Amino acid sequence: VLPFSNLSGDPQQEYFADGMVDDIITGLARIKWLFVIARNSTFSYKGRAVDVKQIGRELGVRYVLEGSVRKAGRSVRVTAQMIDASTGAHVWAERYDRSSDDIFALQDEIALAAVGAIAPSVRKAEIERVRRKRPDSLDAYDLVLQAQPDVDSGMPEQVTRALALLERAITLEPTYALAHGNAAMCHHCLFLRAGLQEINRASSISHARSAIVHGQDDALALTWAGFSIGMDAHDRAAAFAALEAALAISPSSALSYILGSVILGWSGEAERAIEWSKQGLRLSPFDSWAWAAFDAQAMSHLLRGRFEEACRAAYKSVQANPAHSITYVQLAAALARLGRLDEAKTAAARVIELQPAFRYSRQFAGVNCAPALAEALGSALRAAGLPE
Numbered sequence: 001v002l003p004f005s006n007l008s009g010d011p012q013q014e015y016f017a018d019g020m021v022d023d024i025i026t027g028l029a030r031i032k033w034l035f036v037i038a039r040n041s042t043f044s045y046k047g048r049a050v051d052v053k054q055i056g057r058e059l060g061v062r063y064v065l066e067g068s069v070r071k072a073g074r075s076v077r078v079t080a081q082m083i084d085a086s087t088g089a090h091v092w093a094e095r096y097d098r099s100s101d102d103i104f105a106l107q108d109e110i111a112l113a114a115v116g117a118i119a120p121s122v123r124k125a126e127i128e129r130v131r132r133k134r135p136d137s138l139d140a141y142d143l144v145l146q147a148q149p150d151v152d153s154g155m156p157e158q159v160t161r162a163l164a165l166l167e168r169a170i171t172l173e174p175t176y177a178l179a180h181g182n183a184a185m186c187h188h189c190l191f192l193r194a195g196l197q198e199i200n201r202a203s204s205i206s207h208a209r210s211a212i213v214h215g216q217d218d219a220l221a222l223t224w225a226g227f228s229i230g231m232d233a234h235d236r237a238a239a240f241a242a243l244e245a246a247l248a249i250s251p252s253s254a255l256s257y258i259l260g261s262v263i264l265g266w267s268g269e270a271e272r273a274i275e276w277s278k279q280g281l282r283l284s285p286f287d288s289w290a291w292a293a294f295d296a297q298a299m300s301h302l303l304r305g306r307f308e309e310a311c312r313a314a315y316k317s318v319q320a321n322p323a324h325s326i327t328y329v330q331l332a333a334a335l336a337r338l339g340r341l342d343e344a345k346t347a348a349a350r351v352i353e354l355q356p357a358f359r360y361s362r363q364f365a366g367v368n369c370a371p372a373l374a375e376a377l378g379s380a381l382r383a384a385g386l387p388e
Contacts (some may be wrong), residue, residue, distance in 0.1 A: 001025045001039070002055070003046040004078070005068040017069040018043075019145040020078065024065065026219065029252040037061060038254035038284030056085025059285075063091065074099050143169035144179050151182045152288050154324055155354075156194040159186040177215025181224030184208040188228045193325065193355055196366050204232040212242055219250035223259060230263040234368040239263055254284030261296035268370025270300035291321035298330035302337065302380070303373050310334040325355035329363075333380035344384035351386060361388045 001024050006017040022039055029036040037059050045055060052064050067080035081093040098105075143165045150162035163186045169179040187204035191197065208228035215221030223246045230239025240263075246256045257280030264273035277293035284290070294317035301310035314331035321327055328350045335344035351358050360381045364374045382388060 001028065001036070001042055002064060002066040003043050004066070004080075007068050007070040008072065010071075013069075013071050015142070015145045016071055019141070020069055026250060029219075029250040034252070035061070036252040038252065038287055040254070040288040041284040041286035044286040052083050052085050053088055061085060140169040140173040140176050140179065143172075144176070144182060147182060151185055154189050154193075154321075156190055159189045162186050175214040177211045177218045177221035180207045181211035181215065181218075181221035184211060184228035185224045188232055191232060192363065192366055195357055196362055201232045204228045208233075216245070217249060219246040219253050219256065222246035222249070223253060223256045226256075227259040227263065231266070231367050236263060236267055252283055254280045254287055255289055256280075257283065258287065258289050258293045258296075262292050265296035265299045266367045266369050266373065268303060268373050270303045273297070273300045291317045291324060291327055294320060295327060295330055298334060299373060299377065302330065302334055303376050307334055307337040311338060323354070325351050325358065328354070329360070329377075329381065329386075332384040332386065333377050336380040336383040341383065344380075348381070348384040348386045359387050
């Protein structure tokens with residue numbers, strides 16, 4: 001499902017078109033036998049004129065859904081078309097004119113029609129599963145959509161900005177699971193990268209539990225919640241219960257696999273972490289969280305003594321997200337293990353530049369790092385010059 005073009009003439013409406021696509025992807029991904037590429041990979045094509053056949057080859061898909069959204073005041077016009085990427089032939093096309101008051105029903109209608117075009121024999125019960133719980137207030141929905149890019153950054157300044165929006169959304173809709181899930185992730189990022197304050201850890205866990213209670217049918221909310229429960233409450237069993245529930249709802253949820261791989265990596269389950277990270281990258285090769293999958297691979301290879309592989313994965317993580325401090329942590333450790341101390345110290349300096357208060361022993365305690373991994377990483381980071 002490609003990003004829908006925003007024809008509104010107002011750049012501020014980009015999030016509205018993006019949210020429409022998110023719901024279509026979520027709906028389609030709930031069909032268990034249907035392989036759906038995650039939005040963070042398809043959004044890499046946003047604003048680019050790329051032939052549908054090329055997209056099909058690059059992503060390994062048969063069908064491509066594209067469209068446009070025009071929003072003026074309370075009126076919304078959506079056009080969508082399904083194309084066979086192998087032939088370029090149109091499979092299905094439709095135009096919808098609605099008032100914005102009906103936006104959720106409109107999103108359901110488009111998702112259901114797309115499913116019907118791809119698999120006309122699918123049973124009605126399976127199509128009905130496309131529907132998911134939404135907040136009663138469009139305002140809350142808007143706020144979460146606007147917060148999402150800052151949540152994805154993972155760094156303190158941006159997630160603080162996102163939290164302001166998410167807290168407004170929760171005030172409007174106290175049971176909005178996705179708002180709680182995003183808030184949990186924000187507090188997790190603040191806990192690890194803004195001083196390890198207990199209030200952030202507690203808030204992360206509290207929001208995660210609310211997301212689980214209210215989001216039993218929301219794969220993304222369960223994914224954010226599972227990650228925070230695993231990393232901040234140190235309850236790996238509960239974390240994977242949430243992640244597996246998310247995957248039962250949306251088997252194509254790349255983020256569930258990616259964040260699961262991070263939990264597994266810090267837990268010292270190296271081979272399983274690599275397996276989950278690879279599955280996440282297979283589902284979404286251009287994911288905005290791909291750096292986390294590579295980070296999980298790097299720490300896992302390092303734990304197993306595969307330092308060249310660790311270094312390659314760490315470089316991929318840095319390349320995917322050069323503004324995130326943790327990517328340089330694994331790189332510094334891998335380079336130190338290879339005896340490339342000058343390069344390791346350069347990477348270590350970048351860690352401190354991005355996260356001045358970084359102390360590796362405190363970080364390890366914060367995520368309940370497996371003892372063997374803490375020993376392997378700690379000695380390497382000490383050699384790279386990072387403070388304990």
